[in-house]
Amino acid sequence: AQSVTQLGSHVSVSEGALVLLRCNYSSSVPPYLFWYVQYPNQGLQLLLKYTSAATLVKGINDFEAEFKKSETSFHLTKPSAHMSDAAEYFCAVGVNTGFQKLVFGTGTRLLVSP
Amino acid sequence: GAVVSQHPSWVICKSGTSVKIECRSLDFQATTMFWYRQFPKQSLMLMATSNEGSKATYEQGVEKDKFLINHASLTLSTLTVTSAHPEDSSFYICSARGTGGLNEQYFGPGTRLTVT
Numbered sequence: 001a002q003s004v005t006q007l008g009s010h011v012s013v014s015e016g017a018l019v020l021l022r023c024n025y026s027s028s029v030p031p032y033l034f035w036y037v038q039y040p041n042q043g044l045q046l047l048l049k050y051t052s053a054a055t056l057v058k059g060i061n062d063f064e065a066e067f068k069k070s071e072t073s074f075h076l077t078k079p080s081a082h083m084s085d086a087a088e089y090f091c092a093v094g095v096n097t098g099f100q101k102l103v104f105g106t107g108t109r110l111l112v113s114p
Numbered sequence: 115g116a117v118v119s120q121h122p123s124w125v126i127c128k129s130g131t132s133v134k135i136e137c138r139s140l141d142f143q144a145t146t147m148f149w150y151r152q153f154p155k156q157s158l159m160l161m162a163t164s165n166e167g168s169k170a171t172y173e174q175g176v177e178k179d180k181f182l183i184n185h186a187s188l189t190l191s192t193l194t195v196t197s198a199h200p201e202d203s204s205f206y207i208c209s210a211r212g213t214g215g216l217n218e219q220y221f222g223p224g225t226r227l228t229v230t
Contacts, residue, residue, distance in 0.1 A: 036221075043118075043207050043221040044158070090157065100211070101148070102219060104157045 002027045002093045006105035014113050019078040021108045023065075023091030026072065032094030033074045034102065035065055039087045047089075050074060061085070086112045117141055118210045120222035127198055127229055134194045135225045137208030143188035144210035148219060149181075152205040164191055198229040 007022040025031055032051050036044040048059025055067040065076045074091060091105040117140040127133045137147060146165050150158040162178075164170040164185035172178045180202075182194040191210075195202055205226050209219035 034218075041205075041224070041226065043120075043223040044209075045221070046218070049218065100219075101160055101163065102209075103160075106157045 002029075002031065002095045002103055004033075004091045004093050004103065004105040006089075006091050006108050008108055009106065010109045010111060012111040012113065013081045015083055016080050019063075019076070019081045019085065019110065021076040021089050021091075021110065023074045023076065023105060024072050025074060025091075025093050027093060029096075032096075032100070033065075033067065034092040034094065035059065035063070035074075035076050036090045036092060036104075037087050038090065038107075044090065047076070081110075081112045083112050083114065086110055116212070116220045118144075118208065118220045118222040120206075120208055120225050122225060123223065124226040125228070127227070129199055129229055130197055132194055132196045133198055133227060134192055135206055135208075135227070137191045137193070137210065137222055139189045139210040139212070139220070142210075142212045142220075144191070145188065145213055146211040147185055147191040148209045148211070149183060149191075149193050150207045150209070152207060152224075154205075158207060161193075195227065198227070200229045203227055203229045 003026045005024045034049045035047040047063050048057045050067045058064045063078050088107050090107050092102040095101045119138045121136045149161045152158045161176045162170045162172045164183050166185050170183035185191040207224040209221045
């Protein structure tokens with residue numbers, strides 16, 4: 001069964017610092033991988049997705065993620081954190097049951113300090 | 115494009131009553147809609163998947179008689195929480211998946227349900 005593991009429930013960075021949020025996946029088939037962001041009391045917004053094309057995926061707001069099959073990882077990075085990046089981030093893997101369900105990780109809360 | 119709305123955004127109901135939550139795809143046709151539940155500071159748990167015109171597929175452990183899902187059209191799905199209890203209080207989020215270039219899930223803003 002497909003699953004994702006997000007290491008670190010909280011990550012704290014200073015404004016302007018590199019953001020690194022970790023995600024490892026488990027999948028018996030080539031995975032579809034996603035990163036979503038959730039602001040308080042809101043739904044999820046797609047940041048980026050990997051669908052077996054380029055291994056380095058660029059998303060919105062300067063976020064990017066690199067698919068590394070050898071490490072079964074899909075870590076999310078951003079070169080310079082902004083205060084507005086403070087939110088909850090979820091990694092997800094697509095499970096193709098005909099409907100392509102999403103299985104979410106437990107989430108990582110990004111805290112950005114001035 | 116690919117906007118999903120939910121109504122209401124928050125609702126308070128008394129224990130024992132039923133409450134209906136609507137999920138609409140505003141600018142595309144959603145062949146599949148998904149309903150998730152999110153407890154405070156936790157991840158999203160898929161409750162059920164619905165395809166237009168057919169019965170919903172519920173995840174293991176989700177009571178289908180308690181959480182009634184109807185997907186009557188390509189732009190509307192409803193979740194009815196029947197005989198609600200305080201433990202049903204949660205954040206309910208829907209997503210909709212279209213076809214072609216819109217074959218990923220687009221999420222609604224969520225509905226906060228509080229049962230008193």
